[in-house]
Amino acid sequence: MVSTSVASLRNVAEQVVLDRRHLHVHPELGFQERQTSRFIADRLRALGIETRTGIAETGVVGIIRGGRPGKTVLLRADIDALPIEEENDVPYRSTVPGVMHACGHDGHTAILLGTAQVLSERRANLRGNVVLAFQPCEEKPPGGAQAMIAQGVMDDPKVDAVFGLHLSQELPVGTVAARPGPIMAAADMFRLEIAGKGGHAARPHECVDAGLVAAQVMVALHALVAREVNPLDPAVITIGMIQAGTAPNIIPDRALLRGTTRTFDTELRERLARRIEEVATSVAAAMRATCVCTYEWGYPSVVNEAVSTAFVADIARSVVGEARLVERDQSMGGEDFAYFLQRAPGCFFNVGTRNEDRGLVWGHHHPRFDIDEAALPVGVEMFTRIVESYLRG
Ligand code: NI
DSSP: OOOHHHHTTHHHHHHHHHHHHHHHHSOOOTTOOHHHHHHHHHHHHHTTOEEEEEETTTEEEEEEEOSEEEEEEEEEEEOOOBSOOOOOOSTTOOOSTTOBOOSSHHHHHHHHHHHHHHHHHTGGGOEEEEEEEEESOOSSTTOSHHHHHHTTTTBTTBOOEEEEEEEEEEEETTOEEOOOEEEEOEEEEEEEEEEOBOEETTOGGGOBOHHHHHHHHHHHHHHHHHHHSOTTSOEEEEEEEEEEOSSTTEEOSEEEEEEEEEESOHHHHHHHHHHHHHHHHHHHHHTTOEEEEEEEEEEOOEEEOHHHHHHHHHHHHHHHOGGGEEOOOOBSOOOTHHHHHHHSOEEEEEEEEEBGGGTBOOOTTSTTOOOOTTHHHHHHHHHHHHHHHHHHO
8 A cells, every 4th residue: 555655755654653643642722732833843943944933823834945946835734633532542642631633633734744854855856835834723613724824824925726635534544535626515603593572381472482483493494405405506504503491381582593504605605694594584573583693604615626636636646546546525514724725726635544454433523533644654745746746837
């Protein structure tokens, strides 16, 4: 599974595993990645890479300027962990109670550090620049990507293309997946506060039952995807939270519904947001109640540009072989790499980490999540070849 070219990077591969384990032992939540940030910056500076810290609070940016002028390519790694108590019994188990790298961002960070090492050694031969973006807080909107972009990470030097990867427990170790077009959904949240008139359960005619209004609103909202959205356009409305009432014999005066929408298409996304408010407020009004809708825009859809994706697929063929370049499904999950892709063409691809034989099968965000580290050098090789090939033109 390890190709000859990966073998040539074996010394880097060992370091990448050590780095990943170090980060796994010391996970930090979004915008609190202080030790992580220092670890990254120290490493970049030791490699002689121009380093900027405090970008979007805890983000770090390294800039490798090649020996000759040319284009600029940005590589991104997210560096945050999750509020999960680790259940793995491994030597590199998290030492922070209730915090764990359960999504593989420790691996992403280690891969980008390994890539930094390889590229810094070869910088004299590079025609152009590489921006290494270590991004805080991917897991929790509004996330760190927007803030990094607002602070100029794509402007100086001006970035021509962006690439990022996510390790994937859905794909076997040794595989890579790159799919063009929308691959991850826009993920928004909404909040519906319904106000009626409370009172005695035995005197409903004197009340406006906010609980019943909430139930009608909920049913009406589910009709949106079923009856107003083209069945060929993926969309989800989920209402995951319902709160109303304090006792069985009291009609509640208030109810709260909270939910999330997932879409790929921008027009559909905006239309659903508008229709959720229209339907919720109209249904409530029809039942003599009021409803206040707060719509929170989350990450937009991750859309891979076609030419960049074909380019990444070609690189994957050279790294893991044609048979290990696999298909991936679209996912209704969200990811703020979307913001980088809104500003420049590029591709967000997956590197497989699943190993059934070793029991490394638990999914992302699970307390037993763990990866096959043989995937890490594959990530380094992908990033390295992407940069070298892209800058060669
Ligand atoms: Ni993740």
